[in-house]
Amino acid sequence: MVIDAHGHYTTVPPGLRVFRALQISQMGRPVKSAINISDDEIRASLEKGQIRLLDERGIDVMLELIYRVCKLYPSRFVGVCSLPQSPGVSPGESAQELERCVKEFGFVGCNLNPDPSGGYWTGPPLGDEWWYPLYDTLQALDVPAMIHASATCNPAFHTTGSHYLNTDATAFLQLMESRVFRDFPKLRIVMPHGGGNVPYQAARYRALAIMNKWEPFDDFVKRIYFDTTVYNQDAMGLLIKVVGVDNIIFASEMLGGVNTTDPVTGKSFDDNRRFIDAIDWLTDEDRQKIFEGNARKAYPRLAVLARG
Amino acid sequence: MVIDAHGHYTTVPPGLRVFRALQISQMGRPVKSAINISDDEIRASLEKGQIRLLDERGIDVMLELIYRVCKLYPSRFVGVCSLPQSPGVSPGESAQELERCVKEFGFVGCNLNPDPSGGYWTGPPLGDEWWYPLYDTLQALDVPAMIHASATCNPAFHTTGSHYLNTDATAFLQLMESRVFRDFPKLRIVMPHGGGNVPYQAARYRALAIMNKWEPFDDFVKRIYFDTTVYNQDAMGLLIKVVGVDNIIFASEMLGGVNTTDPVTGKSFDDNRRFIDAIDWLTDEDRQKIFEGNARKAYPRLAVLARG
Numbered sequence: 001m002v003i004d005a006h007g008h009y010t011t012v013p014p015g016l017r018v019f020r021a022l023q024i025s026q027m028g029r030p031v032k033s034a035i036n037i038s039d040d041e042i043r044a045s046l047e048k049g050q051i052r053l054l055d056e057r058g059i060d061v062m063l064e065l066i067y068r069v070c071k072l073y074p075s076r077f078v079g080v081c082s083l084p085q086s087p088g089v090s091p092g093e094s095a096q097e098l099e100r101c102v103k104e105f106g107f108v109g110c111n112l113n114p115d116p117s118g119g120y121w122t123g124p125p126l127g128d129e130w131w132y133p134l135y136d137t138l139q140a141l142d143v144p145a146m147i148h149a150s151a152t153c154n155p156a157f158h159t160t161g162s163h164y165l166n167t168d169a170t171a172f173l174q175l176m177e178s179r180v181f182r183d184f185p186k187l188r189i190v191m192p193h194g195g196g197n198v199p200y201q202a203a204r205y206r207a208l209a210i211m212n213k214w215e216p217f218d219d220f221v222k223r224i225y226f227d228t229t230v231y232n233q234d235a236m237g238l239l240i241k242v243v244g245v246d247n248i249i250f251a252s253e254m255l256g257g258v259n260t261t262d263p264v265t266g267k268s269f270d271d272n273r274r275f276i277d278a279i280d281w282l283t284d285e286d287r288q289k290i291f292e293g294n295a296r297k298a299y300p301r302l303a304v305l306a307r308g
Numbered sequence: 309m310v311i312d313a314h315g316h317y318t319t320v321p322p323g324l325r326v327f328r329a330l331q332i333s334q335m336g337r338p339v340k341s342a343i344n345i346s347d348d349e350i351r352a353s354l355e356k357g358q359i360r361l362l363d364e365r366g367i368d369v370m371l372e373l374i375y376r377v378c379k380l381y382p383s384r385f386v387g388v389c390s391l392p393q394s395p396g397v398s399p400g401e402s403a404q405e406l407e408r409c410v411k412e413f414g415f416v417g418c419n420l421n422p423d424p425s426g427g428y429w430t431g432p433p434l435g436d437e438w439w440y441p442l443y444d445t446l447q448a449l450d451v452p453a454m455i456h457a458s459a460t461c462n463p464a465f466h467t468t469g470s471h472y473l474n475t476d477a478t479a480f481l482q483l484m485e486s487r488v489f490r491d492f493p494k495l496r497i498v499m500p501h502g503g504g505n506v507p508y509q510a511a512r513y514r515a516l517a518i519m520n521k522w523e524p525f526d527d528f529v530k531r532i533y534f535d536t537t538v539y540n541q542d543a544m545g546l547l548i549k550v551v552g553v554d555n556i557i558f559a560s561e562m563l564g565g566v567n568t569t570d571p572v573t574g575k576s577f578d579d580n581r582r583f584i585d586a587i588d589w590l591t592d593e594d595r596q597k598i599f600e601g602n603a604r605k606a607y608p609r610l611a612v613l614a615r616g
Contacts, residue, residue, distance in 0.1 A: 120428065121464035156429035161481045161516050165505050166474040173469045193509075197473050200508035200546065201501070203539030207566035207577040208469050231511030234549065238508065238542055258515035269515040 001307065002273070003295040004054070006146070006192055006227050006251030007062040007077070009069060010259075011049040013041040042068055051076060053254060057273050061305060062254075063295075067105050078302065079107035080146065083134075085116040087123060092133030102141050108301040109190070110138070112145035114171045119154030119163055126171055127178020135184045144188035144225070144298045147171045160257040168196030172224070176205070176214055181223050188298050189223075190249060193257075194230035199242040225298045227251035228272060228290070231258055236275040245286040249294045250276065309615065310581070311603040312362070314454070314500055314535050314559030315370040315385070317377060318567075319357040321349040350376055357563060359384060365581055367560070369613060371603075375413050386610065387415035388454065391442075393424040395431060400441030410449045416609040417498070418446070420453035422479045427462030427471055434479055435486025443492045452496035452533070452606045455479045468565040476504030480532070484513070484522055489531050496606050497531070498557060501565075502538035507550040533606045535559035536580060536598070539566055544583040553594040557602045558584065 015037040023030065046069065054062060054076065064070060064077040081101035083094035101107040112134070115121050124130040126147075138145055149159075149167035157163040168191055181187065191198070198205065198221070206217040214220070226243045229251050230236055240248055250273070258269035267274070276282070276290060296302050323345040331338065354377065362370060362384065372378060372385040389409035391402035409415040420442070423429050432438040434455075446453055457467075457475035465471040476499055489495065499506070506513065506529070514525040522528070534551045537559050538544055548556055558581070566577035575582070584590070584598060604610050 115464070121462055123464075125464050154429055156423070156431075156433050156482070157478060158481045158485060158516075161513065162474075162478045165477060165509060165512075166470075169473060169505070170465060170470045173466045174464070177466060193512075197477070197505035197508060200505060200543050201473060201538065203543065203570075203577055204473075204501075204566055205469065206570070207539065207568050208466075210568050210571070211566075230509065231515065234546055235508050235511065238546060241542065258512055258519075260515050260518050262511075262514070263518070269511055 001061065001305070002059045002250065002291045003302070003305075004059045004062040004252050004254070005190065005249045005295050005299070006229055006253050006256075007050065007064045008253065008256040009050075009064055009066045010255045011045045013037050013045050015041065037068075039068070039072060042072055046073070049255060053268075053271075057252075057271055059252070059273065063108065063251075063299070067101075067107075070106075075305075078305070079105055080109045080111060081105075081107045082111045083113075085113050087117040089116075090133065091131050092137075094134055095137040098134075098137055098143075099141065102143055102301070106301070106304065107143075108299040109143045110145050111148050113150050114147055114174070115149060115167060117153075118150060119152030119157045121170075125174040125178070127174050127180055131180075132183070135180065135187050138188075139184055139186050142186075142300055144190050146190040146192055146227075148192050164257065165193055165196040168193050169198060169201075172196070172198050173205070173208075175224070176209065176217075176220055177212065181220075188225065190225045190227060190298055192227050192229055192251070192253070194228060194235060194239045195226045195243070198226070199235075199239045202242045222247055225249050225294060227253075228276065229253040229257075229270075231269040231272055231275075233275050233278060236272070237279055240276075240279065240282070240290075245282070245289050246294065248290045249298060250291045309369065309613070310367045310558065310599045311610070311613075312367045312370040312560050312562070313498065313557045313603050313607070314537055314561050314564075315358065315372045316561065316564040317358075317372055317374045318563045319353045321345045321353050323349065345376075347376070347380060350380055354381070361562060361576075361579075365560075365579055367581065370562075371416065371559075371607070375409075375415075378414075383613075386613070387413055388417045388419060389413075389415045390419045391421075393421050395425040397424075398441065399439050400445075402442055403445040406442075406445055406451075407449065410451055410609070414609070414612065415451075416607040417451045418453050419456050421458050422455055422482070423457060423475060425461075426458060427460030427465045429478075433482040433486070435482050435488055439488075440491070443488065443495050446496075447492050447494050450494075450608055452498050454498040454500055454535075456500050472565065473501055473504040476501050477506060477509075480504070480506050481513070481516075483532070484517065484525075484528055485520065489528075496533065498533045498535060498606055500535050500537055500559070500561070502536060502543065502547045503534045503551070506534070507543075507547045510550045530555055533557050533602060535561075536584065537561040537565075537578075539570075539577045539580055539583075541583050541586060544580070545587055548584075548587065548590070548598075553590070553597050554602065556598045557606060558599045
């Protein structure tokens with residue numbers, strides 16, 4: 001089985017955009033209202049997009065954000081929730097929504113935005129006890145958090161280019177200089193975009209850990225899972241080499257940041273399974289870990305899926 | 309000749325720390341005063357540090373920040389100035405200091421901090437016309453700017469770990485989505501730390517350029533010089549492969565971010581010339597470019613140094 005741990009439901013039907021625009025227009029005085037989208041509209045939005053591509057690329061299951069998608073296609077999409085985070089609001093306030101999504105909807109993990117201010121970084125770093133109530137709930141529910149930024153409001157940062165990648169690298173170091181994994185030994189974190197800069201700058205992190213007497217980099221890096229959303233052969237090889245096969249989870253970020261065709265290869269950038277297939281120093285067992293086994297370790301609630 | 313384009317005079321005599329502390333205590337009501345440091349103190353601070361290491365590692369000349377150091381050792385250190393940047397103050401205000409350092413002191417370039425707010429990113433991005441008066445002066449004086457952050461005041465970011473590398477990547481994308489190089493075709497920019505994440509995430513930048521109809525990544529990347537301050541073999545190879553030998557400038561960042569010994573190799577992390585020496589697909593001509601030729605192209609005022 002091939003599990004893709006990082007999907008984006010970006011092909012939403014127009015009804016969702018109407019609902020979001022209404023929400024934003026009511027900011028400060030929100031009114032509850034229904035989303036007017038039929039199941040057929042959801043099916044149409046996926047069957048020409050993500051599902052066609054999953055089939056073409058030999059991917060069985062994708063971790064996704066949306067409950068109704070997951071109900072319509074329970075063998076292809078598994079839910080991962082976002083949290084109602086806001087600047088200045090305690091992360092503990094998100095615990096109830098996390099519990100609802102996991103227990104009522106069968107979601108298997110969540111997205112954690114380390115910068116709810118959207119590029120101004122006004123909140124405490126991930127090592128601060130500010131975050132501990134959420135870590136408590138994650139550990140109690142036995143679900144992981146993917147550390148992933150949302151949009152940036154700061155014109156200094158391009159959202160999917162700078163802000164996403166900076167956030168990965170920043171969060172990695174915030175955790176590295178913290179005692180989070182000592183205080184929450186069962187907490188599981190997934191880092192997207194191949195860790196931002198972590199594999200490329202590994203020697204710098206290695207040196208900083210020595211200079212600051214943090215846990216050695218090569219031990220610390222094993223406390224985190226890294227997804228494979230990098231899009232060329234050399235980067236994929238470097239990622240797996242630095243992090244090690246036991247901590248790599250296959251993911252494509254489809255349809256997300258790099259939704260276009262590479263003119264050199266004629267293939268879509270996010271058709272990235274081929275880079276893993278092409279690494280000749282990976283064994284069949286390594287590939288099984290990357291494509292399925294590690295995702296099942298990081299997301300134990302994926303046990304609802306039949307093995308294969 | 310081997311030129312190192314990124315040095316830090318971090319081993320300053322105690323008299324400088326006294327002067328800086330006094331400056332900070334007088335913030336808002338500054339008083340001009342002299343720095344009380346003898347030439348012998350400067351010599352002592354270097355001869356056991358940077359100069360010993362330059363000799364051990366076969367590096368001839370280092371680009372450095374401090375005028376008196378450069379006067380004492382004119383064949384070993386060449387000055388690069390910092391600028392009096394402050395949040396909200398027009399970069400044009402720095403033009404006079406840049407001109408003074410280049411014309412009076414013989415400095416060959418400057419440091420440009422794209423985030424004078426120190427981790428809050430409150431200023432306009434590098435593509436904004438806010439920066440144009442400084443680009444005008446850089447072009448008129450025919451000197452390059454190295455884009456390099458200073459300390460961060462924001463607890464979200466580790467200074468030499470997250471903030472430096474995020475700044476490199478952020479500045480790269482700010483320039484990529486701008487028209488700066490169309491408006492200033494002779495402007496020369498040097499990106500430190502091997503470009504932060506640029507070589508590792510090259511495919512992402514490549515895709516973003518296509519999706520946003522920016523100049524293709526593989527053309528744009530040739531508009532910028534990248535230094536070699538990455539510290540392992542794989543990262544060095546990836547950097548040179550992605551950027552190309554014509555845009556790589558040797559540098560060690562000594563004594564800076566990674567001033568410690570790698571227990572695996574027994575060598576200092578920033579003893580990084582060996583990684584370039586070890587790449588077997590580089591020709592002698594490639595190495596000459598990386599170690600000397602490209603620095604002379606980016607910093608034409610290095611013509612004061614004898615060739616060799």
